[in-house]
Amino acid sequence: MTDRIAALVNGETLDVLPVSDRGLLYGDGVFETIAIREGRPEHWPRHMTRLQAGCARLGLPPPDSARLATEAGAVIDQIDKGVLKLIITRGTGGRGYRVPKAAACTRIVQVHPWPDYPAACAEQGVKTRLCATRLGRNPALAGIKHLNRLEQVLARQEWNDADIHEGLVTDTDGNLVEGTMSNVFIVDDGALLTPDLSHAGVAGIMRTIILEQAERLGLRVRIAHIDTQTLLQAGEVFLSNSLIGIWPVVAIDGTSCRIGNITLQLQELLHDSSDLDAGWRE
Amino acid sequence: MTDRIAALVNGETLDVLPVSDRGLLYGDGVFETIAIREGRPEHWPRHMTRLQAGCARLGLPPPDSARLATEAGAVIDQIDKGVLKLIITRGTGGRGYRVPKAAACTRIVQVHPWPDYPAACAEQGVKTRLCATRLGRNPALAGIKHLNRLEQVLARQEWNDADIHEGLVTDTDGNLVEGTMSNVFIVDDGALLTPDLSHAGVAGIMRTIILEQAERLGLRVRIAHIDTQTLLQAGEVFLSNSLIGIWPVVAIDGTSCRIGNITLQLQELLHDSSDLDAGWRE
Numbered sequence: 001m002t003d004r005i006a007a008l009v010n011g012e013t014l015d016v017l018p019v020s021d022r023g024l025l026y027g028d029g030v031f032e033t034i035a036i037r038e039g040r041p042e043h044w045p046r047h048m049t050r051l052q053a054g055c056a057r058l059g060l061p062p063p064d065s066a067r068l069a070t071e072a073g074a075v076i077d078q079i080d081k082g083v084l085k086l087i088i089t090r091g092t093g094g095r096g097y098r099v100p101k102a103a104a105c106t107r108i109v110q111v112h113p114w115p116d117y118p119a120a121c122a123e124q125g126v127k128t129r130l131c132a133t134r135l136g137r138n139p140a141l142a143g144i145k146h147l148n149r150l151e152q153v154l155a156r157q158e159w160n161d162a163d164i165h166e167g168l169v170t171d172t173d174g175n176l177v178e179g180t181m182s183n184v185f186i187v188d189d190g191a192l193l194t195p196d197l198s199h200a201g202v203a204g205i206m207r208t209i210i211l212e213q214a215e216r217l218g219l220r221v222r223i224a225h226i227d228t229q230t231l232l233q234a235g236e237v238f239l240s241n242s243l244i245g246i247w248p249v250v251a252i253d254g255t256s257c258r259i260g261n262i263t264l265q266l267q268e269l270l271h272d273s274s275d276l277d278a279g280w281r282e
Numbered sequence: 283m284t285d286r287i288a289a290l291v292n293g294e295t296l297d298v299l300p301v302s303d304r305g306l307l308y309g310d311g312v313f314e315t316i317a318i319r320e321g322r323p324e325h326w327p328r329h330m331t332r333l334q335a336g337c338a339r340l341g342l343p344p345p346d347s348a349r350l351a352t353e354a355g356a357v358i359d360q361i362d363k364g365v366l367k368l369i370i371t372r373g374t375g376g377r378g379y380r381v382p383k384a385a386a387c388t389r390i391v392q393v394h395p396w397p398d399y400p401a402a403c404a405e406q407g408v409k410t411r412l413c414a415t416r417l418g419r420n421p422a423l424a425g426i427k428h429l430n431r432l433e434q435v436l437a438r439q440e441w442n443d444a445d446i447h448e449g450l451v452t453d454t455d456g457n458l459v460e461g462t463m464s465n466v467f468i469v470d471d472g473a474l475l476t477p478d479l480s481h482a483g484v485a486g487i488m489r490t491i492i493l494e495q496a497e498r499l500g501l502r503v504r505i506a507h508i509d510t511q512t513l514l515q516a517g518e519v520f521l522s523n524s525l526i527g528i529w530p531v532v533a534i535d536g537t538s539c540r541i542g543n544i545t546l547q548l549q550e551l552l553h554d555s556s557d558l559d560a561g562w563r564e
Contacts (some may be wrong), residue, residue, distance in 0.1 A: 007301050016298035017306065019289050019390050024299065024369070026431035027309030033377075058432070059439050083377060087306070090435075095315075095365060095394045097431065097438040097462055108301050112377045136418030136482075137454055140436055148430035149308035149379065150340070153372075154422055156379040157341050172419055180379055200418075 007110040008071050021106055023089030026097065027147035029106075030054035034084040035242050036076050036111070041084050042242065044069070044280040046205045054144035055088060060105060063088050069281050071109045083112040083243060089147070115243060117165075122267070125250035125259050126165035126239070130228060131155040131180070135171045137199040145202050156180045166239055168231070168252065171200045176226040182241040183207040184249075186234035187262045191220035193234075206240040206270075213269045219262065236260030245270050289392040290353050303388055305371030308379065309429035311388075312336035316366040317524050318358050318393070323366050324524065326351070326562040328487045336426035337370060342387060345370050351563050353391045365394040365525060371429070397525060399447075404549070407532035407541050408447035408521070412510060413437040413462070417453045419481040427484050438462045448521055450513070450534065453482045458508040464523040465489040466531075468516035469544045473502035475516075488522040488552075495551045501544065518542030527552050 007015045022028035032051050035042040048065045055062055072084055087108040093100035133155035141148065155169050166179040176195050178184055183204040185194045192214045197203050214221045231237065237249035237257050246267045248259040289297045304310035314333050317324040330347045337344055354366055369390040375382035415437035423430065437451050448461040458477050460466055465486040467476045474496045479485050496503045513519065519531035519539050528549045530541040 009301060015301055017301055019291060019297050019299055019369075019392065021306070022435075024303070024306045024371075025313075025429070026435050027429055028432060028435050031307075058436070085377065087301075089306075095367065096397070097434045099435065099439055110301065115378070133422055134420065136420030136423070138416065138418030138433065139454075140415055141418070141432060146432055147307070147309055148432045150310060150423060150428055150430045151420065152379045153304075153308050153310050153381065154340070157381055172421075 006075050007108060008075055009108050010106060011067075011071060017106060017108065018092050020092040021089055022091060022093055022103075023087065023106060023147055025095075027149070028058070029060070029087060029089030029147045030058065031088070031145055031147060032084075032086045033145075033242055034086070036079055036082040036084050039076065039080050040280050041072055041076065043205050043209070046208070047086075047242075050145065050203070050205060051086065051088065054146060057140075057144050058090075058146065059099070060088060060090055063105065063107060068107065068109065071107070073281060075109050075111050079111055081114045083114060085110045085112060087147070117244060121165055121247050122245060125248035125257075127163055127251040128166045128168055128179070128239075128249050129159055129164050129253050131158050131167040131169045133158060133169060135169055135177050135200040137171050137173065139199055142199050142201060143197050143203040152180045165247070166249075170228060174227060175199075176228060176231050177201040179239050182239040182244065182247070184231075185210065185238050185240065186226065186231060187236035187260055188230065188234050191222055192262060193222045193224045193226060195226050196223050204241055206242050206245065209270070210240055210246070210266055213266060214262075217265060217269070236263045238263045238266075288357050289390060290357055291390050292388060293349075293353060299388060299390065300374050302374040303371055304373060304375055304385075305369065305388060305429055307377075309431070310340070311342070311369060311371030311429045312340065312427055313370070313429060314366075314368045314427060315524055316354075316368070318361055318364040318366050318396075321358065321362050322562050323354055323358065325487050325491070326354075328490065329368075329524075332427065332485070332487060333368065333370065336428060339422075339426050340372075340428065341381070342370060342372055345387065345389060350389065350391065353389070355563060357391050357393050361393055363396045365396060367392045367394060369429070399526060403447055403529050404527060407530035407539075409445055409533040410448045410450055410461070410521075410531050411441055411446050411535050413440050413449040413451045415440060415451060417451055417459050417482040419453050419455065421481055424481050424483060425479050425485040434462045447529070448531075452510060456509060457481075458510060458513050459483040461521050464521040464526065464529070466513075467492065467520050467522065468508060468513060469518035469542055470512065470516050473504055474544060475504050475506045475508060477508050478505050486523055488524050488527065491552070492522055492528070492548055495548060496544075499547060499551070518545045520545045520548075
């Protein structure tokens with residue numbers, strides 16, 4: 001990966017923004033991380049829906065999806081595979097938490113290189129660790145992909161071992177929430193479980209897709225409170241996000257896990273997924 | 283207030299920063315808000331100490347206080363009264379929470395106009411409200427002045443009544459923590475109480491100064507868990523921060539409070555405070 005990125009800020013080719021932007025001052029905004037495959041942003045309508053929901057939660061005006069699509073199209077031109085990042089902030093304003101009356105949001109559309117994850121992560125599974133960093137519980141911010149991400153930064157700082165691909169994070173009550181950059185699923189007694197995110201965590205687009213596909217497969221699916229004991233005894237554990245799809249987990253600290261049939265079935269369904277570009281610029 | 287600010291970014295006269303800065307992407311950084319009075323930043327050594335502590339907590343390299351002082355001096359040149367804002371972020375890096383190996387922090391030194399608070403706030407007290415927005419509890423981030431401030435933005439969004447000058451905020455367990463932009467003190471049975479901030483909140487410089495002065499006055503002082511019942515029944519309530527000093531509270535929603543002697547004594551001590559510029563550029 002390099003730091004070089006193509007970016008549009010409010011439609012202009014720019015790679016800077018004002019130091020008075022509330023995105024910097026307070027993390028006052030939301031973002032989306034979208035896979036670009038075959039030159040198209042994957043699951044665009046779902047990302048737009050989540051972006052709108054996040055803006056609504058923060059009291060930001062609804063972003064113009066058509067304009068974002070036009071700008072995304074311009075930025076990903078000629079790019080076959082990469083990562084599209086959209087950021088919406090509350091824009092510039094005076095000092096102080098109070099939202100300025102005439103706030104005009106800042107929208108940033110960036111392309112980043114595809115991350116260099118080894119193919120083995122999806123095929124042979126990944127080792128993980130349980131992070132000591134806990135997530136605070138706050139229903140007002142839970143679920144949305146906002147710009148206040150210090151907890152994830154602190155959790156990701158806990159290890160440097162290149163052999164560990166993800167850290168699993170619990171909240172301050174001890175409930176499993178997610179990975180630092182992924183959602184987490186476990187298979188327990190034949191049912192697919194994933195943590196309830198009403199108090200902490202980001203509700204990933206891939207998480208929703210997996211839940212839908214699991215129901216199509218006829219699996220029992222539960223959004224649940226999962227403690228670490230249940231996690232460590234689970235029959236299968238896997239991670240998901242928009243870039244990695246599904247990574248099976250083969251170890252959590254010293255505890256080994258096996259790659260199970262439900263994980264493999266869901267992985268296969270994702271590969272065959274046909275809604276790659278449904279709704280993109282229609 | 284206007285949006286026009288004088289700013290240095292990494293020592294250069296700039297009012298922009300790269301869109302790849304982790305301060306924007308994750309709120310990965312800390313800040314200080316410092317009163318400029320008589321052309322000097324007030325309580326500079328204390329602000330430097332807190333800034334260093336915040337950086338240490340986030341795993342940021344310690345900022346160079348002497349260089350910050352030089353840059354602050356350049357930015358506040360010719361300014362008698364104003365607000366100095368310092369921001370330290372983890373700088374630019376690739377996409378992803380992982381901290382880049384060779385991260386060079388971004389330092390931003392800005393001057394803002396003095397806020398137009400009416401003199402009546404300090405003299406006749408302010409009306410406040412109890413906010414519905416709760417603060418998540420997380421010891422890893424509590425106390426420091428980091429850039430993840432969405433909770434404060436949401437709380438401040440709850441009211442537009444110009445007659446209400448501050449909102450008081452509790453954590454998800456119902457403990458009083460602070461105001462959206464201030465610390466809070468109550469006088470209860472002759473003792474001075476202020477909320478314990480080990481799970482949420484920002485430990486203000488003015489809060490520390492007030493606690494020290496209260497001890498000099500011979501007051502009983504307690505860092506305590508304070509529920510809203512105790513708050514609403516308190517003999518005196520007041521707010522503090524580096525810009526406002528002390529504001530007595532005369533109302534919390536429908537509950538009236540009186541301006542008491544301890545509040546007035548502490549206010550007077552602050553006015554007489556002689557360490558305005560102790561340590562500044564020595």
